[in-house]
Amino acid sequence: MIMDLQLASLLTCGFLMIIGMFAAIFIDNVIKKVIGIAFIEEGVNLFIVTIGYKAGGVVPIILPEMDPSWFASNAAYPLPFGLVLTSIVIGASTLAIMLALIMILYKKYGTLSAKELLKDRSKEAVADE
Amino acid sequence: MNELIPLMVIFPIAAALLINLFGFKSTFVKYISIIVAFIIPIIPLASNFGLHYFGGHAPLESSLSGILYHTAITYSFTAFEQLFIFILGILGFFVVLIYVNSYKKASGPYLFLLFMGIAAVSALILSDDIFHMFVFFEIAAIVQVGIVAASTIKDRYEIALKYMIVGSIGSPIILLGIAFLLAIFGNVNITDIVNMINAGFPAASSPVFFASLALIFFGWLYTAGLPPFHTAKSGIYSGAEPQGAALLQAFSVITMVSILIAMVRIFSGLEIFNVILVAFSLLAMILSITMALVQTDFKRMIAFLAVGELGFIGLGMGIGTELSMTAGLFQAVNEMVITALLFIGFGAIAVVCKTTDINKLGGLISDYPKTAIMVLIGGFAMAGVPPLNGFQSKLMLVQSALNAGYPEFAIIIVLISIATFVVFVKVFYLMFLKTKPKALEVSGEKIPKSTIITLAVFLIICITLGLFPSIATDTISGFVGGLL
DSSP states (O other): OHHHHHHHHHHHHHHHHHHHHHHHHHOOBHHHHHHHHHHHHHHHHHHHHHHHOOTTOBOSOOOTTSOHHHHHHHBOOHHHHHHHHHHHHHHHHHHHHHHHHHHHHHHHHSOOBHHHHSSOOHHHHHHHO | OTTHHHHHHHHHHHHHHHHHHTTTOHHHHHHHHHHHHHHTTHHHHHSOSEEEEGGGOOOEEOTTTOOEEOOSOEEEEOHHHHHHHHHHHHHHHHHHHHHHHHOSSOOHHHHHHHHHHHHHHHHHHHBOBHHHHHHHHHHHHHHHHHHHHTSOOTTHHHHHHHHHHHHHHHHHHHHHHHHHHHHHHSOOBHHHHHHHHHTTOGGGGSHHHHHHHHHHHHHHHHHHTOTTSHHHHHHHHHHSOHHHHHHHHHHHHHHHHHHHHHHHHHHTTSHHHHHHHHHHHHHHHHHHHHHHHTOSBHHHHHHHHHHHHHHHHHHHHHHOSHHHHHHHHHHHHHHHHHHHHHHHHHHHHHHHHTOOBGGGOOOTTTTOHHHHHHHHHHHHHHHTOTTSHHHHHHHHHHHHHHHTTOHHHHHHHHHHHHHHHHHHHHHHIIIIISOOOTTOOOOOOOOOHHHHHHHHHHHHHHHHHHHOTHHHHHHHHHHHHHHO
16 A cells, blocks of 8 residues: 555656646647646656655654654655755746746737747848848 | 855855845946956855865764765865866956946846856856755756846847746756656765765666666756757857857856766766767767858857857767866866857957848958957867867867777867868858948947957967966866766
8 A cells, every 4th residue: 555655656757747748848839838847847846755755654853752763763754855845946936937938928929839939030030131 | 264165156146136136226236246246256266175064064974884974965165166166257257347338227137147147057066966956057047048038139038938948848857867866875965876886885776777867968968058959058149148148158068067077976887878978979069060050140150169069078078088088177168268258259249230140241350350350269269279278178189089099089079170160260251351241331339348358368368278278187187086
């Protein structure tokens, strides 16, 4: 059962990352691309949390009444949780910047198509001249 | 004074926040930026070499394995890091100088981005913690996008979004690689991981370890702008203001070198690592020079050359001998200065002529003789013409390739250098020597003195490192000896 929990978590990570990768690469709508990128990031974050999971473990905060050796053998590994917090903040920042850029470009071109927004315009500029 | 080690990161961050806070007071921002930019290269010179443990948490020895484990983020500062952070500081100072001289109103957010970038890449090269490196790698990536978005180039938002989307796929992949390392070793400190590998930690030969290499390597390709990311990276350079591009490429070089050194330390035991490193580096060199040859936009051409030059660094590290790695890292130092010189020099021409199309330019040597001569010498330095610094690093690379039994690599290095020379001669002729086209209207605007002084200083660095390469190579070879 315990193994199943970790396995289920890992499968969910893989599922999230594959869906995210598909959306980020193959879907033309930039908002959907960003949602895909968020899926990839959350998949990786879930993977990191899964690494720190300890079956039947306790929260890694030592209290005065706890025996240190009991705590050492029963507490979950705290490092991944610390890392994932930072990772979530970074992910949120990059998503915010991408959405801000998309808003500016949507106002400029009136479309959310990645093909339209991100196409090479240097050739068009030459043709216009 | 080991306390100065974290200050190399904290000081630019604090200054960046202060500048952003007072962004509305243009004169104050200008003065404070110059002072901060002047102090930044002094800190690495004033600091003692050594380690800095954040929070004062020194490593603890495992009673079972006898391995020392780092319990806090650790910064390692040696002559090698000093060299890179000092050069970065010098570049940063002149970039800020040009910026505050170019605009009547200084933008607080733009200067904030420049200083945050300097802090981020300084942290990258100092850190001994691979997750900490990832955090600052992300900050550096956001800064790069910000610098492009804050420029006055027409398609800046499109370029920024494209780079951001590509990067946002690359970043989780590198993080997944780090997570795999965490899963294997339970640790993200590079020294601890290396000690565990050396102590015969069994999982170091597991498939997960290979997968970790693949993922981190993929993320590194994005960082360095090597194929398949070379087009996005060159777009970022050409989408930034000239002085911004000069600093951006320095950020890319240091980020690339930092992550590459981390990979060499962790994965050099895997034979495949050197093979893929050499393969992608060669691909970058060949693809970039091919793209540069067909460009008519000179900013984009330099951008492709800058990406191609990174391939030389990867090749040197991939060959894996002490001489080749020293040559590769020496090339990194040279590239930072040479490419900054070219971006600023050509960028100044773009500003006064209001075009970057070489076919629309000509006869500019009579208008801007000093700039013309300096960018020509800069181009020669990049192509590896003696007695400039690029010649020394490329000669060392050729020698190391021959010594290591790879004459084919030596031939490729020479051919790419010749092609780079051809690109520069062609561009120089079209921009400066060819008859001036009638349609070309030179605004008569003078190139600012700050730009001329910057170019002259960078040129002096190129010539000095060319005549006395041991200034850098002694430091680098000492570091490489420790790495091997």
